[in-house]
Amino acid sequence: MNETPEAVTPAEPVPPSTQQEHSIELAAPAAGLIYSAEAAPAPVLSHASLRIGYEPGVMPGKWFTRWHERYGRTAPLAEIPLREGAGLEALTTALSTPNSTSGEARFEPLAHMAIMRATAQETPDKDRYHSIRLYEEVPVVVLSKDHVLTVLDEVPLGEMAEEFLLHEPEEFPAWGEASQQWRQQNPRFLPQIPTHADAIELVAAGVGLYITPMSVARLHHRKDLTYRPVPDAEPYPVHLVWPRTPAAPTPDTVQGEKDDEFEVLIQDFIGIVRGRTASSNRGSETAQARRTRIAGERAKATAKSRAANARQEACHQKTAASRTGGTSRRKAAASSKPGRKGKRTGKRR
Template sequence: MTLVHLEDFHPLLLQPEKAEYIGWAPDAEQLRVGYVPGVMPGKWFNRWHQRYDIHRALIEIPLAEKRGVDALNQTHEGNPLAHMVLLRPEEEPDCLDKKRFHAINLYREKQVVVLPTDHVLTVYEDSVPLAELAEEFMLQDPQTVPQWAEISAAYRQANPQKLPATRHIHDAVELVAAGLGLLIVPLSVARYHHRKDLTYRYVEELDESAVSLVWERKFRSNEDEQIIQDFVGICRGRTAGSDRGSESLQTLKEKAAREKEEAKQKRRAANARRETRDRKARNAKNNGNVRQHQAQKGKSAPPRGSGGRKKR
């Protein structure tokens, strides 16, 4: 396998130094699926490997934050970095353009506030009321959390603070650990950036964060389109025995087992017919019925009335 020049994709990849391990190459025999940090696609990837690796190998592409749409758009020698991506629509609203992309919602998850383990709000054991965050400094654009932006508007206007420069959520998490503010993120992102000196609490009043599967609207060959729909079916919970989509490995095994059993039954039936024919022939011979015995053997019987006796 020949790898492409991955410098074109470094800003998009979560771990560009492991690109060779990822094994990405412009190979038509691969299905490349990208996912942003925090998304956990393991169950879908495992199902693909179990069912459809016989048709096309799946390559997993860990993407940097908010770079899912870019992974679909940016190409090298006509090949995109990813054919499909798992991302959060609120972070990448371009994916909602129905003229450019297909998108299906896969699941939703609660949002949490990330805070130091010694923060006063840790007195709340499970969840923090949204009102308790109105006077907290959040290390993010208020518009990314509209409900918090609304209740904190008056306080922020009276106490303006400039957001520190951050390249990505990891930088913001570092600032939370330093005690410079708090951060509201989806639960899986908080778990992904877990540290011993940080914890999180649910914020029940906030809208849940969605995770979607997105792919480009464009003409594909029937085979390529079927592969795309196979992965969509896995994400939607289609079972291995479904009559939709390509034949899975399990389906092929079951089909082979059925064909083997059918061949076995045919052999048994043929043997039974042969045994019945042989038994009738033996019975005819033992009972002295010459005509029947000769008929069983496929030979002509003596003329009627001759009885096989000699003339006097």
């Protein structure tokens, strides 16, 4: 399969209702990361409120569908098919340069978020990126349909001890250990393999076998090839990745509000991939809204506490008044009784 980027034609005029403040032309580096330029034209990318890239073989369709159903009218989503291994690069490559010389242009990445495989060559730095593990892909070995190992429903790494894999032994230590003697007796040169598609072509040519995610094997399906699961190989994790927000606050109030609104979009998509329902409002709250809500809750709590204190004080005053009144009444009653007469000194007769 030829994966050479297609030439990007100039963007067609966008209707006034959908045209942004500045017209854009897709930058060449960004165009080189897109699997198919026709699938993500510049007007669609510039109009989208949220741009999410995904690598070949991953399956984000259900999440994209839910977004379009819930937020499609108010926050359009651009689905960007990326080339293999371009997930992180899409987050740091500029979408375009606005055709404006006034003011400082704000950096706009090709993708705001990326759905990608975490591999040894492409692992997100935790200090720079947020990452959510979405699911794991089953590893399979791609081989010709007439290969002897096709009699097995699953092919453990040990069964490939006398097979040439299009991998370094370090990638699959169990296979490296089991095949060490065979490889010493049958030394072979491992060719450079830029992409999964190139590896599949080498398998078809009879050069060796190739272990890859099942989704990739299906994506590059050929009539003369098949695949079998490899039960003792590590699964391939698929992550949702996006850049961390800079620690320094934005001095521009207007831009700060835009950042809050954009953070809402990020949290809404996270809610979708985590299975939150449309009725859930978690994540759909800006920072300013959160501050307002918290301040209101604190004010209510303070008012409630003051009211409780006032009631308690009134109760204490009433109790004190009741006690004071009772003592006064007892004193008054005592003073109203006739006093005792003095002692008689005379004898009774």
